[in-house]
Amino acid sequence: MAAGPYDHIPRRRDIIDRKALMMAIETLLGDSPAGTEPPRPATLALFKDALASGRAEIRRRFLGGNGESPSDARGRNDGPAVLAATSFLMDQLLRVLFDLANEHVFPAANPSMGEQIALVATGGYGRAELAPQSDIDLLFLRPYKQTPRGEQIVEYMLYLLWDLGLKVGHATRSVEECIRQADKDVTIRTALLEVRYLWGEKTLFETLRRDFTQKFLTGDGRDFVEAKLAERDARHRRMGDSRYVVEPNVKEGKGGLRDLQTLYWIAKYLYRVDDVAGMVTKHVLTQSEARQFRRAEQFLVTVRCHIHYLTGRPDDRLPFDLQREIAQLLGYADRPGSRGVERFMKHYYLHAKTVGDLTRIFVAALEDTRRRKPRLRVLWETLRPKQLEGFRIDGQRLAVAGIDDFAKDPVRFLRLFHVAQENDIDIHPATLRLITQNIKLVDARLRDNPEANRLFMAMLTSRKDPETTLRRLNEAGVFGRFVPDFGRVVAQTQHDMYHTYTVDEHTIRAIGILSRIEAGTLKEDLPVSSEVVHKVLSREVLYLAVLLHDIAKGRGGDHSVIGAEVANQLCPRLGLDAAETETVAWLVRYHLAMSATAFQRDLQDPKTISDFAQLVQSPERLRLLLVLTVCDIRAVGPNVWNGWKAALLRELHFATEQVLSGGTLQGGRRSRVSWAQAETNKLLADWSEADKEAFAARANAAYWLSFEPAVLARHARMIHEAERTGAHLRIEHRVDAERSATEVTVYTVDTHGLFARLAGAMALSGATIVDAKIFTLSNGMALDTFWIHDLEGKAFDRPDRLARLRARIELALVNRLDIAVELQRQQPNYPTRDRVFTVEPRVLIDNNASNNHTVLEVNGRDRPGFLHVVTRALTSLNLQIASAHITTYGERAVDVFYVKDLFGLKVVNPRKLAEIETTVEDTIRAFDAKFHHPPALARSAAAR
Template sequence: MSKNVSNQPVPDLPGLIKTYKDRLGRKHAELVDWFRAGTPAAELIRLRSDFLDEILIDGWHHFLGPLAGRLALIAVGGYGRRELHPHSDIDILVLLDTPEPPDPITHRDYQQPLTGFLNFLWDIGLKPAQSVRTVEECLEAAERDQTIITNLTEARLLYGRETLFEALASRLGPDHLWPSKEFFEAKMAEQAGRYAKYHDTAYNLEPNIKEGPGGLRDIQIIGWIIKRHYNSRNLQDLLRQGWLTEAEYTELAQAQDFLWQVRFALHVLTKRCEDRLLFEYQKELARQFGYMDPDINLAVERFMQRYFRTVMGLERLNEMLLQLFKEVCLHRDEDFVFLPINENFQAVNSYVEVLDPGVFRKHPLALLQIFLLLQQNTSLQGIRASTIRLIRQHLYLIDEDFRRNPEACRLFMTILRQKTGITHQLRRMNRYGVLAAYLPPFGRVVGRMQYDLFHVYTVDEHTLFVIRNLRRFSLAQYRADHPLCSELFELIPKPEILYIAALMHDIAKGSGEDHSTLGATIAQEFCLRHGISARDTELIKWLVQHHLIMSMTAQRKDINDPEIIHQFATAVGSQATLDHLYLLTVADIRATNPNLWNSWKDALLKELYLTTRWVFRRGLTKPLEQAEKIAQVKAESRVLLHKLGIPDPIVERVWNTLNDEYFLRYLPEEAAWHTVAISFCGPEDLPLVLLRPVSQRGSAEIFIYAQDQDFIFAHSTAVLEQLGLTIFDAKIITAGGGRVMNSYHILEQTGEPIRDQMRQVQICAKLRECLKRPGDAPIQVQRRESRQIKHFTVPTQLYFHEDPQDRYTILELVATDRPGLLSKVGRAFTRCGIRLYNAKISTIGSRAEDIFYITDAEDRPLRQESQRQILRDCIVALVGSH
């Protein structure tokens, strides 16, 4: 039986825990005070680490007693680096010795005191991530998992047996396990996986400052690789060993210090280990970092622009350094293959590099030529790190004379006219600073965010995504995703017109002026400088100035109305312009927000495009009359009904209850579906509720046929919203016999169709159940509001517009998109005696922009200001002013 030499249980453990919790609390408050007084985070994270060394060593002695010197207490990970932010976890390793006879101490003797020590750390609030192992166990775990060898690379002895610590350290080197090549490849795979998790972009508007591309982890990965290969201890070794220039090291150090400042402030603000720059923290952080503006959103945007430009620089340094390490870690001198390209460049292992460090100084145009070379030589994988450095060092050569040089303009246009590599090279040009230098207005939007829930990427990243989307229309592998776009792209004689329009469409964001108008001016200057013909220049200008017209028309206007279509066609002017506009619109919407595109928008834009194309073929001078449209819908509907075996007398009986308005607002397939449903519906079947999962417009369509009653719209929308469905369109028709027809186009909140049959049955049953109780007030929608909504509340605004044909009053509502919004509007309509005929529902981030076509109870437009004010007051009372 082994001899128990552990210390006795610690007397007054609760008192000890309280003492140390108080010490931690006082030190935390002291560090926060110093931070607010201006002490750099770089100093404070080391002070916190040193203070915790004292706490852990004290606790080690308290609980281990005579055993404290036989084991080794080791800090690993970020704690090992002495980088502890206010709420960072502490990573520790307890290294056990391997007792041999006649030693009376066994591992069992350590168990109780170690458990007491580790519980003590949790009790005082330190949340340690601990492991307890022997040297052999450490080596076995490290051999299996590169994250463990990485953690151990940062190991630092806090207290205990130094020979034990050295025994581990001596066997962790690359000559024993994880050689430099294998370690480097593992870290590259880890980084690729991490980047993919964040969609390969650092420019999401709620970035993770630690794990996101360009974040602190990118700096750490550089440190781990040089430490593994050179046994270096800090980033200064990069400078001493010639990996970085003074300017690059300064950029790296300043970026790290800035991210440390942000992370420290974030931990203090949230009172937890929070590394996500969520919207709810950005305003306060902007204020703390000195960004003040009467418009707080602009202050946030400037703060975040600094953040995004910082991580962009870190991404660039990470790419350059890792490529240098790759050459050292993976290749011997004899592995390098040199192939000449031209008088300025050569290929080295498939990476392009300058033949002479003075190339850019002697031939400044080579700063553009290098990207064209990459396009024209698909075997080239990228630019060699040393040449990336030279590009950065010679950006000053891209001055006004350079920009006006006809050869530079020709080179840039040649890049845009290539069949491959346009997106990749524009991204590289942006990452290395060339694009911002060549197009200064573009430089102003690099890293520029828009503080809302709609635009989830910075302006420059969004712009490059638009160009990527346009390029995909030309690629066979994406044809199934966008068949019409792919078909139209083949008809575009000069795709560069689209790329230029995309490059310019948001280039004036953040200028304080109308970005479309100013962007058109910038686009015109670009075209003049680049020798683009007058005709093409006018098309590009028009596309930039009107790049929103198609999405706004499709989503906010009644595209079943021949007058609306004729107005849109007149504004567009020609089939060629329509083709360009449609492609740009689809690419733009898809690049704004990954969750924004859905089958409804796809179908709506396609319908607007095809209808407008038909108008051009018919001729703008021969607009479709309403009577002609009605006759056309009836004729096409009748053909469909005949195929279903519905005889004309039944069709006429149903249609006699409908007015001409109905046939103007519904598609033939919708009219046929409704006609069949009504023809088989008796009084006992009311209310009739039907759902078809896929309509011609890509959404599910719900059809309600019921006795006219109060609150039908309010009831229906409340039920649909409570069920977590998104409503895009609503039409209300009063039929003969005191009956009403409501139809809604809906999708799941994810933008997906409603595929599950049980879900479809549930929706219809809930609607029918609700509508059978006409006297009840509409249900209150209880769905939880998004956490982000409260940070982006929109003042409620109502605008009344005249209908050109004097049939309705058009009410435009702008408000915060909260659960139950439509139902509340419906209640206001009922209270004020308002009839609703049509609704176009549009949500842009947290902002609802809904259009309602309404009349008074006598089917007349609301002409009196007093009528409008009563309705305005009622809606605000129900919806709220924000």
């Protein structure tokens, strides 16, 4: 029976009984002479049954079930137990298979030494840590050259293993070949570092262990350490170089299991340890760090096992759909103001951060002590002063003078990072470890210390890369202890497709963006922000507002309101006066107001601008809010910021600035229309006065105020050409480079449901509408302008796509395109990741946002056809759509419509308003039910 790594597995024979399996095979053999292979189908069936029943028993223990024993209950959600039990199962199967091949199928009466063979586990299987769907790494070890009999044994075993559906990584080598290959390839050396004897000639295995130790484990290990560190860095870059990605890889990602294994490999290679306890004995880790190691490993391994069981494949990525399922399996239930899946992912990121802490402290210390010193580094150390503001220089890193420095003066927790920032120097890993061991000294007394707060503000507002310094503070645990409210959002996640990073990572990235705006490095992308940032009266106010804008996420309620309360409490402690504190609190309270107004309101409506100006009240607040908004959006994740959003924010900023500076929008409406018509006429110099007057008479004032004169002139020529040729449909497009969008203008006969048909045609063509302005001219023709993106948020500009769009619009307008049928037919081609999420439909009605229109805000799950479905419902309610403003936040669509009733008036009747709300929400729910089939639920049902 197995020993060592399997002693803790209860009732091992319930997983597999090796003797019983061997007896069943011997029964198949009967009285057959030696060298006879038992019937292959029957043999394969026996192995398949043993494998399937063993896996089922392991899974049953892991997931729990009815009538489970106390030992089974302990094994529930115990990932390491699954790894050990799966390894045990595979060991027994391989031993039976080896005995069958070696003693019965290819027997040797008196095998020579050259015919001996040993079966050896390598890699993760060698550690007896085999995940449910992982490959089996085997080494067939022979003494000299391969013999025909040895080849037959190996081939027989591999074919049967493959027939069992197992994925086998294998090599057949002699001891000498193993050592030679390990000398050339660090990957092979790492695999041989964890070899484990399975079966066969044990003296061969012992020779391999002895020769490997003598060859590789007697030197300083410098080359191995360097290779593993380079391998780790390359892997991190390949996986995104952040542990805070929304769908992390539990094994290969930063902060994942492979990082823990790298730490263990290096310790094993250098110190000859066999487990985490040995790392404590060798003073590689402290007892506390070893406990953190085990807890992180337990959590990550358990999550990985759930992924393997739910997917049925060796997938180590934790996608959105599995996050929710695994959270439920691990007992993370929803609570008021706290979703279970978000608490689960917070714990994941906290464990990943722990892994980062352990590997950074341990591996960086090895880097410091074992890597060769280049000549330039020696020269640098010679010229560099040995002391720096009370700290010592050790190599190229800043270190404390003694182990009791923090206890003597806790302010040094902050001063250390400040000195490192000002002198562009890293912090010694031993000092980082000392910080971790003394972190409880960052307490209320230190938080109330004026010098500590001064140093913190100096780091936050420094012109020397505050992002890196704050990230170091956060990684060391000092940030969250010194600002406890920030500590509450460390690893805080939002389970959606909009937010790419955890709240703390998003915040630190936003501060980095602010620093780059201020330094002028983003001037080309953000010209207005780069200009106004230098006009703000208080840099401290701006930096603190960016720091605190999401500080209250995850607490339930409105995080903006709660965050403003946090700002009122924290800012005086950090040295701000009453007026500055009030401004920070206001910015936190309204940090979403500018983006909501720019993206979800009609900026040509004077009331939109006047309402926003009344909220902002001062040019200083407008400048601060603009920069804060830009930093916030750009730090959400890649591809969130685009030229369209930039243009809308600029437009809102300049219009509001005009009002706050004493200008007017509403009062000059008539003069603005006259100016627009005059400027347009200048661009139509070749037209007769009669033609100009006829065009001016066809549109109302809202039309003239909605476009620049150049656009108005294009519209005029487009309409003139359509009338000259007698065309009932004309479509033109141009790429608006400034807004990174494609402007599509459709001139056609105005008909009931026109907007809905156009929206459907665009959805079927892969276009996303981001804005639309709808006008009916006095001649009964519609002039509708759309701004569209492709599915990646870029201008829709490929000629083939534009041709397909034009063709589908033409078909839709003559009712030869069944949009609903086509949307359903295309559904398999749509991205499936967003189907994980459920967004409850919601309609908000505002009759105060505009003087002339009722404003409808429609929320729902974004997918192709959503806008078509909504506008079709609005058409059925006899509503006229004047403009539409489309915003998406990951899986959530927020579409805002300015509408009037059939008589061209605002909708004020309560019963009609209630009907609008009910009809639109029910329509969206029906569409969700028809098109929303969460793949996770179907897969889970099949898996169980």
